[in-house]
Amino acid sequence: AQSVTQLDSQVPVFEEAPVELRCNYSSSVSVYLFWYVQYPNQGLQLLLKYLSGSTLVKGINGFEAEFNKSQTSFHLRKPSVHISDTAEYFCAVFESGGGADGLTFGKGTHLIIQP
Amino acid sequence: EAGVTQFPSHSVIEKGQTVTLRCDPISGHDNLYWYRRVMGKEIKFLLHFVKESKQDESGMPNNRFLAERTGGTYSTLKVQPAELEDSGVYFCASSQGGSLNTEAFFGQGTRLTVV
Numbered sequence: 001a002q003s004v005t006q007l008d009s010q011v012p013v014f015e016e017a018p019v020e021l022r023c024n025y026s027s028s029v030s031v032y033l034f035w036y037v038q039y040p041n042q043g044l045q046l047l048l049k050y051l052s053g054s055t056l057v058k059g060i061n062g063f064e065a066e067f068n069k070s071q072t073s074f075h076l077r078k079p080s081v082h083i084s085d086t087a088e089y090f091c092a093v094f095e096s097g098g099g100a101d102g103l104t105f106g107k108g109t110h111l112i113i114q115p
Numbered sequence: 116e117a118g119v120t121q122f123p124s125h126s127v128i129e130k131g132q133t134v135t136l137r138c139d140p141i142s143g144h145d146n147l148y149w150y151r152r153v154m155g156k157e158i159k160f161l162l163h164f165v166k167e168s169k170q171d172e173s174g175m176p177n178n179r180f181l182a183e184r185t186g187g188t189y190s191t192l193k194v195q196p197a198e199l200e201d202s203g204v205y206f207c208a209s210s211q212g213g214s215l216n217t218e219a220f221f222g223q224g225t226r227l228t229v230v
Contacts (some may be wrong), residue, residue, distance in 0.1 A: 102161075
């Protein structure tokens with residue numbers, strides 16, 4: 001069965017600085033990878049996903065993530081953050097070829113932007 | 116177009132009582148998912164409907180939880196009787212198709228507190 005690890009529960013960053021939110025997964029089969037964001041008092045919103053093809057995936061709001069199969073990682077990056085990026089970010093995987101229909105999520109990372 | 120809506124947004128009930136959560140998916144979305152996030156833990160998949168049929172309910176914690184989707188429109192999730200460990204945020208998501216190429220849209224969640 002797959003699992004997702006987000007090592008950092010909280011990441012404080014100054015405005016306009018770059019940020020990387022880490023995500024590692026474990027699975028014995030092929031996986032599809034996702035990053036979701038939850039702004040305060042809102043539902044989860046899809047930032048980006050990797051299904052196949054190029055390992056560098058670009059998403060909304062200037063975010064991108066790189067799939068690294070050998071390191072089983074899918075870290076999320078943004079070169080310059082804004083106050084409006086303050087939110088909780090969730091990495092998720094879907095295991096192909098059976099298993100549950102739903103996504104497996106990490107515990108989430110709070111991104112805190114400091115002025 | 117209205118997004119996924121969930122009712123109520125918050126619910127506080129006593130241990131042993133019954134609570135029913137409701138999810139209205141985006142119109143025309145055949146796929147509906149329930150997830151739960153217990154405080155400090157991951158968002159966990161509960162079950163998946165395709166129209167009115169339960170496609171996968173492998174994530175349902177026990178038989179105190181009953182999900183229905185009569186007519187293939189809105190869905191309810193009933194907890195009876197509620198226990199303290201049922202506290203958490205219950206998310207609903209819907210998608211037009213079942214493949215990963217179709218985005219799942221999440222509601223804001225229902226925060227359930229059992230006291």
